[in-house]
Amino acid sequence: MVGINREAVSIREIEKSIAEEAFERGLCEPQPPKTKTGKSVAVVGSGPAGMAAAQQLTRAGHDVTLFEKNEAVGGLLRFGIPDFKLEKTVIDRRLKQMTAEGLTIKTGVKVGTDITVADLRKQFDAVLLTGGSEQPRDLPIPGRELQGIHVAMQFLTQENRRVAGATFSAEETISAKDKHVVVIGGGDTGSDCVGTSNRHGAASVTQLELLPKPPKERADSTPWPLWPQMLRTSTSHDEGCERMWSILTKSFEGEDGQVKRINCVRLKWVEREDGGRPEMVEIPGSEFVLEADLVLLAMGFLHPVHDALIKDLNVDLDPRGNVQVGADFMTSEAGVFAAGDMATGQSLVLKAIDGGRKAAASVDAWLRGGVSVLTN
Ligand SMILES: Cc1cc2nc3c(=O)[nH]c(=O)nc-3n(C[C@H](O)[C@H](O)[C@H](O)COP(=O)(O)OP(=O)(O)OC[C@H]3O[C@@H](n4cnc5c(N)ncnc54)[C@H](O)[C@@H]3O)c2cc1C
Structure with a gap:
């Protein structure tokens, strides 16, 4: 059977051509929220987990700011994976859609250093950590x-x-x-x-x-x-x-x-x-x-860098040094969530996107004090 005792069908290529076709046909238009919630969320780290979460939370009607310490958004998609494997236009067209939906992006800002964790917590109703697993072995x-x-x-x-x-x-x-x-x-x-x-x-x-x-x-x-x-x-x-x-x-x-x-x-x-x-x-x-x-x-990578972001937020770590979260992606600090490699340890793009979207639904539910409007 395919993928069991023979070569798998090329699902990756099929999904890629569907996505490309959708962009070409103009089916991936921005989807700004119809109503605003008046709540604000800081997403820290703009890799696939942070991008996916920020887009979902913006679409849910929250005021979302995506912080990134590097000069451009994308995390390992932009600064790890080479262009011959992933063309950066794929990130840029998604970003265009996200800013048109109302997302605020702040690059060149290292949270914990350029903005203190105390200020972050004062300025935002919820914080989602998606800073990756950057401590190399x-x-x-x-x-x-x-x-x-x-x-x-x-x-x-x-x-x-x-x-x-x-x-x-x-x-x-x-x-x-x-x-x-x-x-x-x-x-x-x-x-x-x-x-x-x-x-x-x-x-x-x-x-x-x-x-x-x-x-x-x-x-x-x-x-x-x-x-x-x-x-x-x-x-x-x-x-x-x-x-x-x-x-x-x-x-x-x-x-x-x-x-x-x-x-x-x-x-x-x-x-x-x-x-x-x-x-x-x-x-x-x-x-x-x-x-x-x-x-x-x-x-490989050991765990997130244990710098001011993690130390000053005072979040618990798991035995491997990743940010510990519950089933709802919340850390040991109320209102502070984590997803992607920062919570799972080094993984895959697909899993980071999935984690980001699921965490966004949890943040949304928490901010609403009930059920999220987001579906995965
Ligand atoms: C070289 C390489 C090749 C890979 N190839 C593949 C592949 O082919 N397929 C695959 O599925 N996976 C691959 N992976 C794994 C994949 O890239 C990661 O699992 C995925 O990017 C994790 O996403 P993330 O959003 O959790 O974190 P990241 O992509 O690491 O993004 C985290 C972001 O947070 C930012 N950040 C961290 N701390 C702060 C702070 N204090 N303030 C502001 N910003 C901060 C970082 O600068 C970074 O931009 C590869 C990884 C590497 C290193």
């Missing part, structure tokens, strides 16, 4: 301090800004041109680093993953309808890179302060008798060295 091994080792987002964000027209000095520029690039981390972010490095004209691109190579077909351990555990190959991989699995990076080595090599070892993953997570064991004698003059750390 680092690799604190010998040599980490060498030049040429960057967390992936430094590289990808700069490239997104460059494509949008920004310029950078020679010292600031992170370029893969003619370099031996090693990307550490095998997920979406790593794949985007591979695609970007190839576009820069890298001499070679190698992607390392700690975990074992997944099977080509859906594994028995993840039967339908579970998310299939299987090998994923993106167009960036197809464009050219060497992929290696079950590799542990032990240390970086450099010359004159610049990274030149990575010392690695192969791993075997040993099943535990108690059925727990397999144990990672280094294979003796399997050590090897990779040439590397640009290293990109793409090992």
Whole structure:
């Protein structure tokens, strides 16, 4: 059956062509609210969760202000995911619709710093936190301090800004041109680093993953309808890179302060008798060295940055360091809600949009003291 024992139908392409057709035919016109509630909401963070929530809350008749610390709206859609995967016109046309519906947007405003949390709470009836999960996982091994080792987002964000027209000095520029690039981390972010490095004209691109190579077909351990555990190959991989699995990076080595090599070892993953997570064991004698003059750390994100926004709001965190919410998306502080990666930890665009819309309905219900007018 399709998607179970054969290739899935391309739902993504079908949905994309429906959306494009709808915009082309003028079916996505602004829908300003017919009546206003007199209530105000601050949405903090303008990624897919914040954008989705802000649009819903504006349409419900609230006065909504969307705050964003960066110079433009979109979160990881704009500053993480490369243009070759997501054209930014998709964000801009949605924004046009949202401002026509009455949304106020404040970019270049870091909430907690540029506007205090106390002022925010005074000025708005409700606050929705959608600040993402921006604390990257680092690799604190010998040599980490060498030049040429960057967390992936430094590289990808700069490239997104460059494509949008920004310029950078020679010292600031992170370029893969003619370099031996090693990307550490095998997920979406790593794949985007591979695609970007190839576009820069890298001499070679190698992607390392700690975990074992997944099977080509859906594994028995993840039967339908579970998310299939299987090998994923993106167009960036197809464009050219060497992929290696079950590799542990032990240390970086450099010359004159610049990274030149990575010392690695192969791993075997040993099943535990108690059925727990397999144990990672280094294979003796399997050590090897990779040439590397640009290293990109793409090992995921830990949790939201625990800065003034979270500390001053005094919201509880879950054991992983994300903002803890109840089923109604409310945090431990009355009237303060959270959604998207900030509440779930790093996830997917679709889930962020879904969370944003559901949280908007909860905020709306809370402001009305009853039932929300929003449907999901
Ligand atoms: C490189 C990369 C590639 C990815 N590729 C895919 C993919 O192909 N498919 C997919 O489904 N998912 C992908 N993801 C994951 C996806 O992008 C995220 O799950 C999604 O963007 C989360 O949305 P969000 O709105 O919760 O947060 P974000 O998109 O992270 O947005 C949060 C926003 O809040 C702002 N902010 C934070 N703190 C403050 C503050 N104090 N004041 C004001 N603003 C603040 C930030 O600047 C940011 O703009 C990728 C992620 C990365 C990093």
